[in-house]
Amino acid sequence: AQRVTQPEKLLSVFKGAPVELKCNYSYSGSPELFWYVQYSRQRLQLLLRHISRESIKGFTADLNKGETSFHLKKPFAQEEDSAMYYCALRDTGGFKTIFGAGTRLFVKA
Amino acid sequence: GAVVSQHPSRVICKSGTSVKIECRSLDFQATTMFWYRQFPKKSLMLMATSNEGSKATYEQGVEKDKFLINHASLTLSTLTVTSAHPEDSSFYICSATSGRYSYEQYFGPGTRLTVT
Numbered sequence: 001a002q003r004v005t006q007p008e009k010l011l012s013v014f015k016g017a018p019v020e021l022k023c024n025y026s027y028s029g030s031p032e033l034f035w036y037v038q039y040s041r042q043r044l045q046l047l048l049r050h051i052s053r054e055s056i057k058g059f060t061a062d063l064n065k066g067e068t069s070f071h072l073k074k075p076f077a078q079e080e081d082s083a084m085y086y087c088a089l090r091d092t093g094g095f096k097t098i099f100g101a102g103t104r105l106f107v108k109a
Numbered sequence: 110g111a112v113v114s115q116h117p118s119r120v121i122c123k124s125g126t127s128v129k130i131e132c133r134s135l136d137f138q139a140t141t142m143f144w145y146r147q148f149p150k151k152s153l154m155l156m157a158t159s160n161e162g163s164k165a166t167y168e169q170g171v172e173k174d175k176f177l178i179n180h181a182s183l184t185l186s187t188l189t190v191t192s193a194h195p196e197d198s199s200f201y202i203c204s205a206t207s208g209r210y211s212y213e214q215y216f217g218p219g220t221r222l223t224v225t
Contacts, residue, residue, distance in 0.1 A: 032212060044153075044202070044216040051212075086152065090212065096143065097214060101152040 002027050004089050004100035012106045013077050021072040021103045023061075023087030032090040033063055033070040034097070039083045047072075047085070057081070077107045111137045113205050115217035122193055123225055129189045130220045132203030138183035139205035143214065144176075147200040159186050193224040 003026045013019050025031060033050040048056045050063040050070060061072045070087060087100040112135040122128045132142055141160050145153040157173075159165040159180035167173045175197075177189040186205075190197050200221050204214040 034212075043218045044204075046213050049212060096155055096158050098155065099145075099153045 002031075002089060002091065002098050004087050004098050006085075006087055006100035006103050008103045009101070010104045010106065012108060014108050015079055016076050019074050019077040019081070019105065019107075021085050021087075021105065023070045023072065023100060025068050025070065025087070025089050027068075027089055027091075029092060032092055033061070034088040034090065035059070035061055035070075035072050036086040036088055036099070037083050038086070044086070077105075079107045079109055081105060082107045111135075111205075111207070111213075111215040113139075113203065113215045113217040115201075115203055115220050117220060118218065119221040119223070121223045121225060124194055125192055127189055127191045128193060128222060129187055130201055130203075130222070132186045132188070132205070132217050134184045134205045134215070137205075137207050137215075139186070139207060140183065142180055142186040142203055142205045144178060144186075144188050145202045145204070147202060147219070153202060156188075190222065193222075195224045198222055198224045 005024045035047040036044050037047045038044045059074045061070050063070050084102050084104050086102045088097050090097045114133045116131045144156045146156050147153050155168050156171045157165040157167045157178050159178050161180050161183050165178035180186040200219050202219040204216045206214050
């Protein structure tokens with residue numbers, strides 16, 4: 001069964017500290033993995049996808065098929081990074097997307 | 110960027126009545142739209158996938174007769190909650206893509222439904 005697990009509901013770090021938001025998935029094929037972000041009072045928006053292998057707002061995420069993980073990382077957190085982050089898996093057989101439960105990142109000054 | 114709107118942003122209705130929520134893609138043609146339900150402090154639960162001009166595909170456990178979805182045009186999908194009950198109170202979010210091979214979903218701002 002397809003599943004996306006984000007073990008941390010809340011992650012609190014100090015400004016300038018490294019941050020890693022964990023995401024593990026279960027999927028029988030080759031999935032597409034995404035990270036979505038929702039800032040306060042804003043709608044959900046795409047942050048990055050594993051295929052593009054790019055850094056967005058200083059965030060990167062590497063797909064580790066052996067560990068079935070897609071953790072989101074940033075070396076130096078900023079206060080404006082405080083938001084809700086959702087890891088998502090897209091069924092390449094179709095196009096529906098399954099979301100994890102989300103992790104709230106709080107960056108303290 | 111692509112914009113998706115939802116109307117209304119919040120609605121209160123009485124038990125037993127029906128309420129319709131609209132989802133519109135404002136500047137692109139959305140061949141596929143998705144409806145999600147978000148419970149407090151929980152993730153988005155996919156309810157159904159709708160393709161323009163065809164019947165929606167519902168996820169397991171979602172009552173198709175209760176949550177009627179219509180995707181009559183490339184820019185509009187509607188979700189009608191029929192015979193609403195207090196347990197239907199939730200935050201409903203739609204998203205849209207411009208095609209089967211388009212990976213990015215554009216999300217609406219959501220609709221807060223309260224059933225009294």
